[in-house]
Amino acid sequence: MVLSAAAMALLILGVWRGEGSARLVSWLAIGVLILVFAIAELGGGDRRVGFYGMFVNDAFALFTKALVLIGSAVTILMGIRYNEDHGIARFEFPVLVLLATTGMMVMISANDLITLYVGLELQNLALYVVASFNRDSVRSSEAGLKYFVLGALSSGMLLYGASLIYGFAGTTAFDDLTRLLTGGAPVDTGILIGLVFVIVGLAFKVSAVPFHMWTPDVYEGAPTPVSAFFAVAPKLAALALFIRFMIAPFGPLIGEWRQVIIFLSIASMVLGAVAAIAQQNIKRLMAYSSIGHVGYALIGLAAGTADGVRGVLVYLAIYLFMTVGSWAVILCMRRRGRMLEGISDLAGLSQSQPGLALALAIFMFALSGVPPTAGFFAKFYVFFAAINAQLAGLAVIGVVTSVVSAFYYLRVVKVMYFDEPVGAFDRPITTELKGVVFVTAVITLFFFLFPGPIVAGAEAAASALFVR
Amino acid sequence: MSHWPLLSLVTFVPLIGAAAILLARGDERIVATNARYIALWTSLFDFALSLLLWFYFDPDTADFQFVERADWVTLGGFQFTYHMGIDGISLFFVLLSTLLTLLSIVSAWEAIQFRVKEFMIAFLVLETLMVGIFCALDFVLFYMFFEGVLVPMFLIIGVWGGSNRIYSAFKFFLYTLLGSVLMLLAVIAVYFETGTTDIEVALTHVFPAGLQKWLWLAFFASFAVKVPMWPVHTWLPDAHVEAPTAGSVILAGILLKLGGYGIIRFSLPMFPIASSFFTPLIFTLSAIAVIYTSLVALAQIDMKKLIAYSSVAHMGFVTMGTFAVTSEAVQGAMIQMLSHGLVSGALFLCVGVLYDRLHTHEIMRFGGLIERMPAYAFVFMVFSLAAVGLPGTSGFVGEFLILLGTFKVSTIECTLAATALFLGPAYMLYLYRRVIFGTITRADLRGILDLSPREKMVFAPLLVLVLWMGLYPSSFLRPIQVSVDHLVRQVTAATDAAGLRRASLP
Numbered sequence: 001m002v003l004s005a006a007a008m009a010l011l012i013l014g015v016w017r018g019e020g021s022a023r024l025v026s027w028l029a030i031g032v033l034i035l036v037f038a039i040a041e042l043g044g045g046d047r048r049v050g051f052y053g054m055f056v057n058d059a060f061a062l063f064t065k066a067l068v069l070i071g072s073a074v075t076i077l078m079g080i081r082y083n084e085d086h087g088i089a090r091f092e093f094p095v096l097v098l099l100a101t102t103g104m105m106v107m108i109s110a111n112d113l114i115t116l117y118v119g120l121e122l123q124n125l126a127l128y129v130v131a132s133f134n135r136d137s138v139r140s141s142e143a144g145l146k147y148f149v150l151g152a153l154s155s156g157m158l159l160y161g162a163s164l165i166y167g168f169a170g171t172t173a174f175d176d177l178t179r180l181l182t183g184g185a186p187v188d189t190g191i192l193i194g195l196v197f198v199i200v201g202l203a204f205k206v207s208a209v210p211f212h213m214w215t216p217d218v219y220e221g222a223p224t225p226v227s228a229f230f231a232v233a234p235k236l237a238a239l240a241l242f243i244r245f246m247i248a249p250f251g252p253l254i255g256e257w258r259q260v261i262i263f264l265s266i267a268s269m270v271l272g273a274v275a276a277i278a279q280q281n282i283k284r285l286m287a288y289s290s291i292g293h294v295g296y297a298l299i300g301l302a303a304g305t306a307d308g309v310r311g312v313l314v315y316l317a318i319y320l321f322m323t324v325g326s327w328a329v330i331l332c333m334r335r336r337g338r339m340l341e342g343i344s345d346l347a348g349l350s351q352s353q354p355g356l357a358l359a360l361a362i363f364m365f366a367l368s369g370v371p372p373t374a375g376f377f378a379k380f381y382v383f384f385a386a387i388n389a390q391l392a393g394l395a396v397i398g399v400v401t402s403v404v405s406a407f408y409y410l411r412v413v414k415v416m417y418f419d420e421p422v423g424a425f426d427r428p429i430t431t432e433l434k435g436v437v438f439v440t441a442v443i444t445l446f447f448f449l450f451p452g453p454i455v456a457g458a459e460a461a462a463s464a465l466f467v468r
Numbered sequence: 469m470s471h472w473p474l475l476s477l478v479t480f481v482p483l484i485g486a487a488a489i490l491l492a493r494g495d496e497r498i499v500a501t502n503a504r505y506i507a508l509w510t511s512l513f514d515f516a517l518s519l520l521l522w523f524y525f526d527p528d529t530a531d532f533q534f535v536e537r538a539d540w541v542t543l544g545g546f547q548f549t550y551h552m553g554i555d556g557i558s559l560f561f562v563l564l565s566t567l568l569t570l571l572s573i574v575s576a577w578e579a580i581q582f583r584v585k586e587f588m589i590a591f592l593v594l595e596t597l598m599v600g601i602f603c604a605l606d607f608v609l610f611y612m613f614f615e616g617v618l619v620p621m622f623l624i625i626g627v628w629g630g631s632n633r634i635y636s637a638f639k640f641f642l643y644t645l646l647g648s649v650l651m652l653l654a655v656i657a658v659y660f661e662t663g664t665t666d667i668e669v670a671l672t673h674v675f676p677a678g679l680q681k682w683l684w685l686a687f688f689a690s691f692a693v694k695v696p697m698w699p700v701h702t703w704l705p706d707a708h709v710e711a712p713t714a715g716s717v718i719l720a721g722i723l724l725k726l727g728g729y730g731i732i733r734f735s736l737p738m739f740p741i742a743s744s745f746f747t748p749l750i751f752t753l754s755a756i757a758v759i760y761t762s763l764v765a766l767a768q769i770d771m772k773k774l775i776a777y778s779s780v781a782h783m784g785f786v787t788m789g790t791f792a793v794t795s796e797a798v799q800g801a802m803i804q805m806l807s808h809g810l811v812s813g814a815l816f817l818c819v820g821v822l823y824d825r826l827h828t829h830e831i832m833r834f835g836g837l838i839e840r841m842p843a844y845a846f847v848f849m850v851f852s853l854a855a856v857g858l859p860g861t862s863g864f865v866g867e868f869l870i871l872l873g874t875f876k877v878s879t880i881e882c883t884l885a886a887t888a889l890f891l892g893p894a895y896m897l898y899l900y901r902r903v904i905f906g907t908i909t910r911a912d913l914r915g916i917l918d919l920s921p922r923e924k925m926v927f928a929p930l931l932v933l934v935l936w937m938g939l940y941p942s943s944f945l946r947p948i949q950v951s952v953d954h955l956v957r958q959v960t961a962a963t964d965a966a967g968l969r970r971a972s973l974p
Contacts, residue, residue, distance in 0.1 A: 351583075370619060370645075371612035380608075380652070387656045395656075399649035406645055410622070410638060418626045418634055448612070 034073065056111035056174075063313060063461035064108050064240035067320050071233035072101040074324050074436055078331055079225035081430045093133060097229065100126035104237035108244070113162040113172040116241065120158070120205070123234060124151050130229070131222045143221025150214045154204030161197025164190055177249035192256055198245065199260055205238035208298060209267035212291050219287035224339065227283055228327030231290050236316050239294070243301055243309055247465050254304045261302040266397055268295030273404040281341045282330055285408060286323070289367060292405055293319055299398055300382040303389035306462045311382035313458035318366075318378040318447065325440030326363040328433050332356060343412060348421025357416045359441040364413050366444045368406040374447035381455075474524075475534045475552045478517045478562065479599045482569075482592035485510025489589050500584035504577060507588035511570040511595065518566040518599075525559055527947040530954035532605060532668060540609075548665055551605040556951030557732055557802065558602040560944065561725060564809045565602065568721040569595040571926050572714035575817055578922075579713055579824050580628060587628060590620040591714070598722050602729065607655045607665040614690075615648045617723065621715070629710040636703075636710035643703040647693035654686030658738075670738055677741045677966065684742035687735050694727030697787060698757035701780045708776040709829075713820025716772065720779050721813035725805050728786045732798065736790065737955055740962035743791060750791045755884040757784030762891035766898065771819045771829040774899055775812060778855060781888055782808045788885055789870035793959050797873025798952045799945060804866030806944065807854070807937055811863060814851040814930045818844070821923055822903075825916055831899065836908035841918040845904045847927050852900050854934045856892040862937035 076094050083093060103123025110116040128151065132144025166172050168190035169180055181187065204211040219227040246257060272292020279285040297319070300311035333340045350357035366375030379402065386395040447454075488510075489503045526533060532553030540548045554562060573591060580587045597620070600613035618641055626637035659665050662673045675683065693700050704724075708716050736743050758781050765777035782804065789801035819829050821844060826833060838845040854861035857868075867889070875882040908914055919927070937944055 350586075365619060371615045376612070376615075380656075383653060384656050384659075387653060388660060392653065392657070395653050396650070399653060400646070403642060403646045403649060407638065407642060410641060413622075414626060414634060414637070417623060418637075 034069075055106075055109050055115060057109055059457075059464035060240070060244065060309075060461040061109045063457045064236060064316070065105060066457075067236050067317055068101060068104045068108065068233050068240075071236060071320055071324065072097055072104075072229070074328075075225055075229040075233065077432050078228060078328055078436060079223075081432065082223065082225050082331060093130070096126045096130050096133075100130065100229075101233065104233060107237050107241045110241060110244070111174045111248075113166065113174075116245065117155075117159060117162060120238075120241070121155060123237065124155065127151075127230070127234060130226050131218055133226060134223045139221040140223060143218045146214055146221075147218045150204065154201045154211065157197050157204075158201025161194040161199075161201060164194030164197065168194065174245075174249040178251070181250065181252045187253060187256070192253075195250060195253070195257060196260065199257065199264075202238060202242045202245065203264055206235055206242060206294050207291055208264040208294050209271045209291060212268070212271070215291055216284045216287040219290075220281060220283045220341075224283070224327070224331050227286075228324065228331070231286060231323050231327065232320055235290065235294070236320065239297055239312065239316060243312060244465065246301060247304065247309060251304070258302055258304060261298055262391070262394055265295045265298035265302055265394065268292060268298065269398060269401040270295075273401040276405065276408045279408070280343055282333075282343050282346075282412070283341050285343065285412075286326060286330070289405070289409075290323065292401065293323075293367075295401075296379060296382055296398060299386050299391070299394055302394060303382075303385040303391060305385060305389055306466045307388050308382070308385035309462035309465055310455075310458045311385040313461050314381045314455055315378040317454045317458065318374040318444070321440045321443045322363050322366045322375055325359065325437055325444060326367070328436040328440065329356060329360045329363065332433055332437070343415055344419075345422065346412065346415045347419040349416040351421050356437070359437050360416060361413050362441050362445050364409040368409040369402050370406070372445075372448045374444045377447060377451060473536050474517065474521060475536055475554065475603045478514060478521065478566065479552070479596055479603055481514045481517065482510055482595040482599075486589045486592040486596075489585055489592070492585065503585040503588040504573075507573045507592060508570075510592060511566065511573050514595065515563075515566040515570050518563050521554065521559065522563060522947075525554075525947055527556065528950060530555060530951045535605070540606075548608045549606050550609060551666060551668070552603045552609075553605045553668075554603055556947045556949065557955075558729070559947055560802075560806050561602040561722075561729055562599055564725070564806060565595060565598040565722050567929070568717055568809065568813050569598075571813070571817070571930070572717045574922065575717070575820060575926050576712065576714040579820065583627065587624070590624050591718075594620040594624070594718060598718075601726060605667045607658065607667060607670070610667065611648075611652060611655055614651075614726065615645070617726075618644055618648075621719070621723065624715040625707060625711045628712040628715070631710075632706070633710040636706040639703045640707040643700070644693050647690040647700075650686045651690035654683045657683060657686075667734075671734075673738070674962070675739060680739040680742035681745060684735055684739040684746060687730065687739075688746075691727040691730040691735065694730065695724060695783045695787060696727065696780060697753050697784070698760060698780065699753075701757070701761070704780060705773045705776040708779075708816075709770060709772045713816060713823060716816040716820075717813040720775070720816055721809040724779060724783055725809055728783065728790065728801065728805050731787065731790050732801070732955070736793065736959050740959040741966045743793070743959070744963045744966075747791045750787055751878060751881045754784040754788035754791075755881060757781060758788075758885050758888045759891070762888055762895065765895040766891070768895075769831055771822075771831055771899065771903070772816070774831075774895060775815050775819065778892070778895065779808065779812050781892070782812070782855075785867060785870050785885060785888070788874055788881065792870075792874040792877045792881075793956055794873040794876050795949075795953050795956045796869045797877075798956060799948055800866050800869025800871075800873055802866075802948050802952065803862065803937065803941060803944065804870060807862035807866050807934070810930050810933055810937075811851055811854045811861075814847075814927065814934070815855060817923075817926060817930075818848045818851060821919065826912065831902050833910070834903045834913065835906040835910075836904075836913065837916070838904045839908055840913065840916050843919045843924070847919070847931065848904060849900065850931060850934065852896045854938070856896045857889065860935070860938045862934045862941075864938055865941045 076097055079093060100123045103119050103126060106115060106119030106122060110119055128144055128148045131147045132141045134140035162172070168188045169177055171177060171180070200211065207215040219230060222230065250257060268291050272288050272295055276285050276288035276292070279288060297312045297315045300308040300315065302308070333345060362373060366373035369375045369379040383395045383398060386398070485506055489506050492499045492502050521534065532555050535553035536550070538550040540550045569591060573588065576587065594617065597613045597617045601610060601617070604610035604613055622637050622641045625640060626633055629636065655665070658670055661675060661679065662670050664670070696704050707719060711719055761777045761780040761784070765774050765781065768774035768777060786801045786804050789797040789804065822834065823829055854863045857863035871882055871886060874885065
């Protein structure tokens, strides 16, 4: 709530101050996000319901909100300089990010189909605009339009599914649905069909195969900080919503939806691994990589146990750091003021900028899941849950695709370390980016020393979903 | 001594050295020199520390020694511990790792001329990981070291390797990664079966027979690639040919031993019934490995490739001896691995000496070296003979014990493997004749220099050890014996209990 009020306030401030206020608004927006973070965290993780049961706050919401807020704040931070350099430093950017984040908060805390939809749309509308934020660029506009058309379609599906569920169950509240479905009575086919439609809509939002088509194009077309934002915050929020929706009201139907999730998971992992091999553009590569990672996260959801949800949450937390770090490095890829996006542009980075190369190498090894980086633990926890839930076959496919995907992550390392340098990137790298890269790299590399806080938070969050 | 965390020191001292090198700044030439010296002193100190392990090691018990244990992650019944310890099986591997790292660093003193700093860092990190593998007594810890090794090795092959280095580096990484991840799943399954990731507990746990076979296969996928066993050995010749000399030494000396160590440490005691079930498979693959790769070695025109194939043949002996599960054969497999670590490492160093001078390892480019390089000819001869198992060298002890032990179990297997006893000399002596004997025909060989004092210093300890192990193996067998006997008794008891008769093999 604070967030939306703050977004409005900043919007007014921005209009009032005019064009020159982008930097100020950005920093204020980051301040607001930190403030909200503090309020949310201080509020504690007890389960509380508000707005006539439509809005819920528990440890699960707390954990995922923290991730989303970090993701959004870092995006704004990374975007400041980029936008200034590209002449698109308008105060609307942080405001839109704030609005999208508000939508995500609502999604995460949704305890009713209506809130779910409202949150999702609030987020989406802001995102459509952000995607085409570089309004003079054809690619950026195309990305925004593509995202809008496909996004609207998926929202429609979701809405249709939600109305089917309402029609057959007679309620939109998650709590009532849970009560209805735990009874053990045979479930109406209408509810199942509605459920499938909602899954389709959500799968689009998390870009799981076969609803992933928009991802590479949008990531490539959108301004880089926006792509970074897309890769992290909305994805985390949508996955959080996905988990809450599947586990809380539809938990008793796990037998019905598990196969759908398993399919989504396998398809995402395989496509993410195979399609990325041929990519030359690092933004597209990251897009396919994110598709693959959604597949791994869904393994944990397919398990449908507290272990599984904990696995997903740990995965998401670690994914946040790995991905933000990688995107921050991509933002550093500029030569003579122009942004570069080809993987081959990274050639010889280990000699021209050893620090940056080391950081990106850490992220790449982490994304491919090589120990002792954090990425290994992320995968470890979801496979752990999968085997515990008798899904050994899924886990085997998971590890095999992770080897395939290791190939393209290694290719990035290879280009940086084995190829001859083609020239250094522009210096100096801004302090903000340097800070982001450094902090995320340290977290990714040394996660194994202090896994406690993240794993414990995920543990508490996961058990909150299963307590009734 | 017991209150000193000696194992952790041995494991992590190289990391401190690596950090020190990382902080070195300034002129490139000075940094390179400093990096060399820091790496040298670190690895020397680490080797001295590991010698203390041998000194204080109690050879009369099969228990783990120098045990350290600390909580690492404890969450909701889910626990990893930092648990280190060694027994007779791992002791010498730790020593071998520290020794070979030291010698590799000395051997790379002049061979590596660009990006010296990074090279030395990679080597020290590699040392930490290798020692860690042999000391870890927690599965998660073990796995982290085990897979972590791939990263520095990938970089070593890829950055400082030969012309086709990128292909080889990728092949090496992906091949071994695929094996490892399957083991990871098995580790998780072991956790659910035993309720802990502690290796000591898992070793004494009795697994149901059906589960054993699956887990055995998953572990085997990882170890077979590392050993490497035929038919998953194809990454090895590529990796060896392209890797820099020091990289080849570590690859042949230590990384190949991870597979054998893993089988002896995990597969046998944890899954005795499955091991017994799969023994015919292993015997077949080992026999093929021994005969086929020996023949392939005969046809090689590249020295490094030849030695790489001979490694596969030698490791075939190791897997065979391990699965014979008699006390002699397993001890023989241990000695064979140690001996092979020293000998193949030394042979790669020999090739490296020539490579430093002429920048090729093609056999046809040499000949008649004995005229110009008598000391080199002597060193090369000793290690060639050790590789073919001449009595008096370490190779003989290992092969003899393995054949002895295997004969008790399967006569046919023993006979097939024994063909290596004449195939081995065939390719090694053929190589030796072509490189060392004859007359010098090429102009660039006329001015070739004999071993420098630095190179002699590298070869001397290896020479001493190879002969020591060959003439008086007891100093090495004694610490190994108790642990191996304990292991063999445990496995035989389990198979007997399951009503399987091991002698039924042809």
